[in-house]
Amino acid sequence: xxxxxxxxxxxxxxxxxxxxxxxxxxxxxxxxxxxxxxxxxxxxxxxxxxxxxxxxxxxxxxxxxxxxxxxxxxxxxxxxxxxxxxxxxxxxxxxxxxxxxxxxx
Amino acid sequence: xxxxxxxxxxxxxxxxxxxxxxxxxxxxxxxxxxxxxxxxxxxxxxxxxxxxxxxxxxxxxxxxxxxxxxxxxxxxxxxxxxxxxxxxxxxxxxxxxxxxxxxxxxxxxxxxxx
Numbered sequence: 340x341x342x343x344x345x346x347x348x349x350x351x352x353x354x355x356x357x358x359x360x361x362x363x364x365x366x367x368x369x370x371x372x373x374x375x376x377x378x379x380x381x382x383x384x385x386x387x388x389x390x391x392x393x394x395x396x397x398x399x400x401x402x403x404x405x406x407x408x409x410x411x412x413x414x415x416x417x418x419x420x421x422x423x424x425x426x427x428x429x430x431x432x433x434x435x436x437x438x439x440x441x442x443x444x
Numbered sequence: 445x446x447x448x449x450x451x452x453x454x455x456x457x458x459x460x461x462x463x464x465x466x467x468x469x470x471x472x473x474x475x476x477x478x479x480x481x482x483x484x485x486x487x488x489x490x491x492x493x494x495x496x497x498x499x500x501x502x503x504x505x506x507x508x509x510x511x512x513x514x515x516x517x518x519x520x521x522x523x524x525x526x527x528x529x530x531x532x533x534x535x536x537x538x539x540x541x542x543x544x545x546x547x548x549x550x551x552x553x554x555x556x557x558x
Contacts, residue, residue, distance in 0.1 A: 370545050381552070432536070433489065434486055437486065
């Protein structure tokens with residue numbers, strides 16, 4: 340099956356800093372989503388992005404399908420951005436291990 | 445519009461018992477997915493139902509089973525509970541692969557097996 344790797348596993352930022360999270364996948368995919376899991380376990384949709392670039396406020400994402408990776412950019416980070424960020428691929432959602440982001444005030 | 449709802453929020457069982465978890469999808473969604481998030485193991489795909497049929501199954505033993513009802517709600521049954529079944533079980537729904545497969549997640553059921 341498809342392997343999904345996320346990096347870095349942990350990231351600690353000062354409020355206001357920018358960050359880039361990466362998701363590599365081992366084969367071509369029809370479906371890719373980015374999620375944010377809050378401290379209560381709720382998974383929040385960020386982007387559905389099998390290819391191309393999308394932006395939503397301070398967040399943007401780019402997927403280069405031919406090179407099998409996706410990037411999530413967080414600009415001007417806030418403490419509320421803390422949590423675990425997951426990418427997942429394919430219809431049955433193979434998840435990466437996640438990046439745990441901590442934003443300090 | 446209501447999101448994906450899961451019940452119960454918490455469930456405590458003892459080893460060997462059976463657990464039943466329920467999920468109601470977003471109105472208009474025909475696909476329901478189940479995932480297990482155990483401590484230290486990440487999110488693992490369990491089951492995918494679409495239009496009442498099981499479409500795919502993750503690498504879990506047969507004592508994990510489920511079904512989807514005509515109203516597209518779903519239940520997950522775990523028989524002969526083991527201690528390692530303790531986890532957060534997440535349900536997601538989507539409009540179906542033909543209509544775009546963006547998945548929306550419920551808040552989860554936290555199962556504790558004692």
